[in-house]
Amino acid sequence: xxxxxxxxxxxxxxxxxxxxxxxxxxxxxxxxxxxxxxxxxxxxxxxxxxxxxxxxxxxxxxxxxxxxxxxxxxxxxxxxxxxxxxxxxxxxxxxxxxxxxxxxxxxxxxxxxxxxxxxxxxxxxxxxxxxxxxxxxxxxxxxxxxxxxxxxxxxxxxxxxxxxxxxxx
Amino acid sequence: xxxxxxxxxxxxxxxxxxxxxxxxxxxxxxxxxxxxxxxxxxxxxxxxxxxxxxxxxxxxxxxxxxxxxxxxxxxxxxxxxxxxxxxxxxxxxxxxxxxxxxxxxxxxxxxxxxxxxxxxxxxxxxxxxxxxxxxxxxxxxxxxxxxxxxxxxxxxxxxxxxxxxxxxx
DNA sequence: ACCGTATGAATGAATG
DNA sequence: CATTCATTCATACGGT
Numbered sequence: 433x434x435x436x437x438x439x440x441x442x443x444x445x446x447x448x449x450x451x452x453x454x455x456x457x458x459x460x461x462x463x464x465x466x467x468x469x470x471x472x473x474x475x476x477x478x479x480x481x482x483x484x485x486x487x488x489x490x491x492x493x494x495x496x497x498x499x500x501x502x503x504x505x506x507x508x509x510x511x512x513x514x515x516x517x518x519x520x521x522x523x524x525x526x527x528x529x530x531x532x533x534x535x536x537x538x539x540x541x542x543x544x545x546x547x548x549x550x551x552x553x554x555x556x557x558x559x560x561x562x563x564x565x566x567x568x569x570x571x572x573x574x575x576x577x578x579x580x581x582x583x584x585x586x587x588x589x590x591x592x593x594x595x596x597x598x599x600x601x
Numbered sequence: 602x603x604x605x606x607x608x609x610x611x612x613x614x615x616x617x618x619x620x621x622x623x624x625x626x627x628x629x630x631x632x633x634x635x636x637x638x639x640x641x642x643x644x645x646x647x648x649x650x651x652x653x654x655x656x657x658x659x660x661x662x663x664x665x666x667x668x669x670x671x672x673x674x675x676x677x678x679x680x681x682x683x684x685x686x687x688x689x690x691x692x693x694x695x696x697x698x699x700x701x702x703x704x705x706x707x708x709x710x711x712x713x714x715x716x717x718x719x720x721x722x723x724x725x726x727x728x729x730x731x732x733x734x735x736x737x738x739x740x741x742x743x744x745x746x747x748x749x750x751x752x753x754x755x756x757x758x759x760x761x762x763x764x765x766x767x768x769x770x
Numbered sequence: 771a772c773c774g775t776a777t778g779a780a781t782g783a784a785t786g
Numbered sequence: 787c788a789t790t791c792a793t794t795c796a797t798a799c800g801g802t
Contacts, residue, residue, distance in 0.1 A: 462781090462782055462783075462792085462793065462794085463782070464781090464782085464784090504785095505783085506782080506783095509782060509783060509784085510781095510782080512787080513781070513782070513783085515779085516787070516788075516789095519787090519788095520788095524673075524674070534788080594795090611798085628779080630797090630798095631777085631778050631779065631781090631796080631797065631798075632777085633777095633798065633799095634777095634778090652790085674779085678777095678778060678779060678780090679777095679778080681779095681790080681791085682777065682778070682779085683794090684790090684791085685791070685792070686776095686777085688792095689792085707782065770778095
């Protein structure tokens with residue numbers, strides 16, 4: 433009963449009833465990451481892992497899973513969206529400061545800002561380590577688990593999430 | 602001196618404090634479009650431009666900017682929400698009249714209702730020109746400014762059909 | 771003063 | 787990776 437890998441549909445708490453009081457509705461299927469999960473994800477992202485490999489994704493998923501139900505697809509989507517949004521913000525920010533140099537310096541927290549190249553999870557190396565609060569312990573767990581070393585065991589657990597495009601409507 | 606093309610927060614002296622006098626962080630004030638701005642936006646939307654490209658968005662923003670502070674993001678969000686809600690209302694209306702055929706005929710004004718799915722800003726062509734009130738002058742301005750003539754470089758997408766991951770390993 | 775609605779903003783999920 | 791859709795959150799605003 434490997435219910436893990438696929439995109440997880442939130443099924444815990446938060447029951448939603450139809451506006452007319454009809455309960456026939458299929459109670460929301462979108463993953464809502466918990467605050468701690470987001471913290472972990474952002475820590476990882478900020479640590480330089482902006483585009484995790486398949487196994488890294490699985491590892492991260494396993495980590496997050498300890499705090500609540502989540503699937504590989506969710507993690508994958510999260511990083512994809514994060515990169516995209518990061519880049520967008522970066523561009524907008526750039527444009528803004530070209531248009532108005534006075535805005536320079538304010539540079540509010542818009543995200544780490546992924547390296548422009550095809551940074552396929554430049555894992556270790558010159559990762560721009562930023563904040564090191566409580567969530568750091570999770571990162572340690574990660575490194576211990578081998579996220580940084582991609583020491584993937586030859587255990588092919590049929591965890592091939594290959595096609596995740598078949599989500600129930 | 603165009604100080605911003607990014608999501609604009611209302612800068613018109615609307616500082617907001619929590620009811621208890623507590624300044625709860627980043628008082629995120631949201632953009633409140635002026636009546637004339639909404640008129641322009643709806644005119645454009647009704648003229649068939651339901652999904653403006655990036656440069657069209659910039660042009661529209663510039664237009665609106667003459668009536669008050671606004672950013673590209675605001676315009677982007679506006680069209681996105683307009684499309685979404687237009688569709689949603691259309692759906693609900695449909696559902697309603699399937700459920701209760703007696704409701705047919707009332708067909709209240711629920712909005713333009715984007716004609717089809719992939720209507721990627723079918724700008725000119727057979728745009729369903731509807732109302733031609735005062736706001737039409739703005740539209741003329743728009744067309745003069747070249748909103749309809751997206752002189753955009755050929756967008757070649759990498760479209761490498763990224764499965765889940767494609768690591769160079 | 772509260773409450774319900776309209777709507778700007780954010781983000782997960784998908785598609786190309 | 788870019789763009790889009792759907793759903794949800796947050797809030798400005800009008801009604802009672």
